[in-house]
Amino acid sequence: MPQTVETATPPGGRHARLPLPARPRFTTAxxxxxxxxxxxxxxxxxxxxxxxxxxxxxxxxxxxxxxxxxxxxxxxxxxxxxxxxxxxxxxxxxxxxxxxxxxxxxxxxxxxxxxxxxxxxxxxxxxxxxxxxxxxxxxxxxxxxxxxxxxxxxxxxxxxxxxxxxxxxxxxxxxxxxxxxxxxxxxxxxxxxxxxxxxxxxxxxxxxxxxxxxxxxxxxxxxxxxxxxxxxxxxxxxxxxxxxxxxxxxxxxxxxxxxxxxxxxxxxxxxxxxxxxxxxxxxxxxxxxxxxxxxxxxxxxxxxxxxxxxxxxxxxxxxxxxxxxxxxxxxxxxxxxxxxxxxxxxxxxxxxxxxxxxxxxxxxxxxxxxxxxxxxxxxxxxxxxxxxxxxxxxxxxxxxxxxxxxxxxxxxxxxxxxxxxxxxxxxxxxxxxxxxxxxxxxxxxGWLPADGQQVRPAPVPAFFHQPGDAVGPDDVVEIYPRISAAWDDGAQGLRWQAASGPDFKIRGGYFIGADPEDDVVTQSRWNRFQIGAQWVAEGKNDPSDDYTGRATEELRGLGVTALAVVPGRSPDGGGDDRVVEWSRRVTGDPGRFDGGVWIFRLPPAGPVG
Incomplete structure (x- = not known):
């Protein structure tokens, strides 16, 4: 029932009662x-x-x-x-x-x-x-x-x-x-x-x-x-x-x-x-x-x-x-x-x-x-x-x-x-x-949540925020480290590509799909460049000139136009230098270091110098 308040008594009249506003209640919304x-x-x-x-x-x-x-x-x-x-x-x-x-x-x-x-x-x-x-x-x-x-x-x-x-x-x-x-x-x-x-x-x-x-x-x-x-x-x-x-x-x-x-x-x-x-x-x-x-x-x-x-x-x-x-x-x-x-x-x-x-x-x-x-x-x-x-x-x-x-x-x-x-x-x-x-x-x-949620760093090298003229929408880039389904930073290359716009395409990735060879594919395929990079990064093998040439032609056949090598992922400091040198051999390009990333361009055709 709404509350009332009495007003002053008018001459010869009765008290007037005016309703007070009802107390506000929460609406459903x-x-x-x-x-x-x-x-x-x-x-x-x-x-x-x-x-x-x-x-x-x-x-x-x-x-x-x-x-x-x-x-x-x-x-x-x-x-x-x-x-x-x-x-x-x-x-x-x-x-x-x-x-x-x-x-x-x-x-x-x-x-x-x-x-x-x-x-x-x-x-x-x-x-x-x-x-x-x-x-x-x-x-x-x-x-x-x-x-x-x-x-x-x-x-x-x-x-x-x-x-x-x-x-x-x-x-x-x-x-x-x-x-x-x-x-x-x-x-x-x-x-x-x-x-x-x-x-x-x-x-x-x-x-x-x-x-x-x-x-x-x-x-x-x-x-x-x-x-x-x-x-x-x-x-x-x-x-x-x-x-x-x-x-x-x-x-x-x-x-x-x-x-x-x-x-x-x-x-x-x-x-x-x-x-x-x-x-x-x-x-x-x-x-x-x-x-x-x-x-x-x-x-x-x-x-x-x-x-x-x-x-x-x-x-x-x-x-x-x-x-x-x-x-x-x-x-x-x-x-x-x-x-x-x-x-x-x-x-x-x-x-x-x-x-x-x-x-x-x-x-x-x-x-x-x-x-x-x-x-x-x-x-x-x-x-x-x-x-x-x-x-x-x-x-x-x-x-x-x-x-x-x-x-x-x-x-x-x-x-x-x-x-x-x-x-x-x-x-x-x-x-x-x-x-x-x-x-x-x-x-x-029994259903109270524990304070156990976690976070992981998600760094993006500066280059990918502003690739400039180094790569563009017509480029297909092979990223090292190889993009994979590995739980710990296996797909970080996707984060880097997304940060660029994306400003370029990538050959591999982490996904559910298919290709002419397999009915189901879930991650970036190994190719000779990535295999060679793994060898040299771990100091296990020095790829031959013949293998290097085949790696170059394989990249060309895949439509790759550039390599993006991100240092800091090798087991030892020397591994990064060896991967950079390996990339130079494969592309014939001395490379360009920009914003924490080495970029190497593949020549469209012809032997690698």
């Missing part, structure tokens, strides 16, 4: 803003080490994937500004080129982060993306849980905010952030599908199936140009959810099926129509790999990871050495749930009468089983026990999914169940309430 700021502060704190030099440091334990993401973030605004196709390029892997949709090119993020890229560079854009990804993902779960939360006011918001924070800073996102996986810290599709699932499955016959299906199609197109593997994982999760509901409520299937068929038709129509070109690039576009890009049998999660955390989790009750025994690298060890959180999920299922909660718990269990891959691996050892994912291992496209990454759906389900438990758990008096609160506290504490 205001709460979202507050939550976004809160999540952002947590994300900035976790990644605070990069704030010392956002353009000179890379978030993550290693640099290879970060440099690759940075290259693609830089490519899209450059391509648009210069009239190139942003989804196809031959500026890397010359002359064959690359298909962005078969690489982790994150075109949608490249558009969103373009203002950062063009003003502060691709390194800063990558770092901004890693900071913002968990924030946006967590906020979307807060939005998605709106229809599922029943408690009005503060309790409902606390439940949603807690679930959002759990998802944003889940073991899955912490692991992929430290590995520099920009595409996976932007896990926006699972919460969007959770919101759509409410409208598709939980409200009776669909009132506007064509509109709802069309919106679903647009969401899937957005994920298509963000990261294709998560698109496949999201669709599989949606199908699993529909199957579980059909088994649980078989009598509702005839009632819902006509509307769902219309929605599905609209979804597919919009997806194919709006996403036609990127879909073509995935299915039949140029420069795509011609066989499976990875061994699906080696990309499942470790069974023990559900109970054993990595160093990215604050509270660990097992020795760190135990976590080191998990299969895969730390970026693929994000499946930790923990005993307390598992207990909370079980209690929630038994105590809370909620179809949504039980469905999420079931879906979480199914996706966790899928994440184990084609067979059980325990503490790094293959047990030989097969699992259902084996059925999908040979299916085209689905066979390229890394099952371990299905953990993102498991993380979402666990976070959502925890939120619905907070929303609906019985709060009265007595031991049961105390036990419920204690279990909730232990479960939430």
């Amino acid at each position: 205001g709460i979202y803003v507050l939550l976004g700021v809160g999540y952002l502060l947590v994300s900035l704190w976790l990644q605070r080490r990069v704030l010392d030099d956002p353009s000179g440091l890379l978030i993550g334990h290693v640099t290879a994937d970060a440099d690759m993401f940075g290259w693609w973030l830089n490519w899209l605004p450059f391509a648009v500004a210069h009239g190139h196709n942003p989804l196809l390029t031959d500026w890397m892997h010359w002359p064959y080129g690359l298909n962005a949709l078969w690489n982790t090119a994150v075109p949608l993020l490249a558009v969103l982060l373009a203002p950062v890229t063009v003003t502060a560079g691709s390194v800063a854009a990558f770092n901004a993306g890693v900071v913002l990804g968990p924030v946006v993902s967590g906020l979307l779960l807060v939005v998605a849980l709106g229809p599922y939360v029943s408690s009005p006011g503060t309790r409902g918001w606390v439940a949603r905010a807690t679930a959002g924070a759990l998802y944003a800073f889940s073991p899955f996102h912490l692991a992929h952030a430290v590995a520099g996986h920009l595409n996976l810290v932007w896990s926006v599709l699972p919460p969007l599908l959770l919101l759509l699932a409410h409208h598709l499955f939980a409200r009776g016959p669909l009132r506007r199936p064509w509109l709802l299906g069309g919106l679903t199609g647009l969401v899937l197109v957005g994920q298509l140009v963000l990261y294709t593997q998560t698109l496949a994982i999201g669709v599989i999760a949606l199908v699993l959810a529909a199957a579980v509901l059909a088994v649980r409520f078989p009598r509702r299937v005839p009632e819902l099926l006509p509307g769902l068929l219309r929605a599905g038709t609209a979804c597919v129509t919009v997806f194919v129509a709006v996403g036609a070109y990127p879909l073509y690039l995935v299915l039949a576009g140029p420069n795509r790999p011609r066989s499976a890009i990875r061994d699906v049998h080696s990309t499942g999660a470790d069974l023990a990871n559900i109970l054993i955390p990595t160093r990215m989790t604050a509270l660990r009750f097992t020795p760190d050495a135990t976590g080191d025994r998990l299969t895969g690298h730390i970026g693929e060890q994000g499946g930790y749930v923990g005993v307390a959180m598992i207990a909370l999920v079980v209690v929630a299922v038994l105590v809370v009468r909620s179809t949504a909660l039980r469905l999420l718990a079931t879906l979480g269990a199914l996706t966790w089983l899928c994440s184990l891959g084609t067979g059980i691996v325990l503490l790094g050892s293959d047990t030989g026990i097969p699992l259902p994912w084996l059925v999908l291992a040979e299916v085209p496209l689905l066979g390229d999914i890394e099952p371990v990454r299905i953990q993102v759906v498991t993380a979402l389900c666990v976070a959502a169940v925890a939120g619905l438990w907070i929303d609906r758990m019985p709060l009265t008096t007595g031991p049961a309430t105390v036990a419920s609160l204690a279990l909730t506290g232990f479960a939430l504490a």
Whole structure:
């Protein structure tokens, strides 16, 4: 009720009462803003080490994937500004080129982060993306849980905010952030599908199936140009959810099926129509790999990871050495749930009468089983026990999914169940309430992130910032050290090329593609120049004149017009001098030292002097 205040009494009259302005309350939009700021502060704190030099440091334990993401973030605004196709390029892997949709090119993020890229560079854009990804993902779960939360006011918001924070800073996102996986810290599709699932499955016959299906199609197109593997994982999760509901409520299937068929038709129509070109690039576009890009049998999660955390989790009750025994690298060890959180999920299922909660718990269990891959691996050892994912291992496209990454759906389900438990758990008096609160506290504490995020230096020699007339867009440059997939600075040449504009093309790179010789290629090929450079750098061999001539002709045949040799990467100081001298022999050019880089031009034809 609004407050009132009495005015002075007029002659012969009564007191007049004027309403006072009501006390301001937070609007829904205001709460979202507050939550976004809160999540952002947590994300900035976790990644605070990069704030010392956002353009000179890379978030993550290693640099290879970060440099690759940075290259693609830089490519899209450059391509648009210069009239190139942003989804196809031959500026890397010359002359064959690359298909962005078969690489982790994150075109949608490249558009969103373009203002950062063009003003502060691709390194800063990558770092901004890693900071913002968990924030946006967590906020979307807060939005998605709106229809599922029943408690009005503060309790409902606390439940949603807690679930959002759990998802944003889940073991899955912490692991992929430290590995520099920009595409996976932007896990926006699972919460969007959770919101759509409410409208598709939980409200009776669909009132506007064509509109709802069309919106679903647009969401899937957005994920298509963000990261294709998560698109496949999201669709599989949606199908699993529909199957579980059909088994649980078989009598509702005839009632819902006509509307769902219309929605599905609209979804597919919009997806194919709006996403036609990127879909073509995935299915039949140029420069795509011609066989499976990875061994699906080696990309499942470790069974023990559900109970054993990595160093990215604050509270660990097992020795760190135990976590080191998990299969895969730390970026693929994000499946930790923990005993307390598992207990909370079980209690929630038994105590809370909620179809949504039980469905999420079931879906979480199914996706966790899928994440184990084609067979059980325990503490790094293959047990030989097969699992259902084996059925999908040979299916085209689905066979390229890394099952371990299905953990993102498991993380979402666990976070959502925890939120619905907070929303609906019985709060009265007595031991049961105390036990419920204690279990909730232990479960939430078990997912507290450790202060373990790392950064790595990302230096760029001065030459690449302003190449001048030394090289240009018509040049194909061979960079030494050779660009590769090696985790520690293997792809730094991509960072250097991106910093130049890019102002020149490169023959090799770090990517997913193919060439006439191999169905799948993932990194720069060795050639005689790079082999010879490795020999002389290590002082192992002095290439003969015949080998030198063959190295020259090979470079010419590859279309290389210049060499860029960056000193400071050899095992000893003399190695740099030997590589420079070797480059002179191969090119016949004395070289030009500029901005920390030696540039050698190859003559177009004729013998080397």
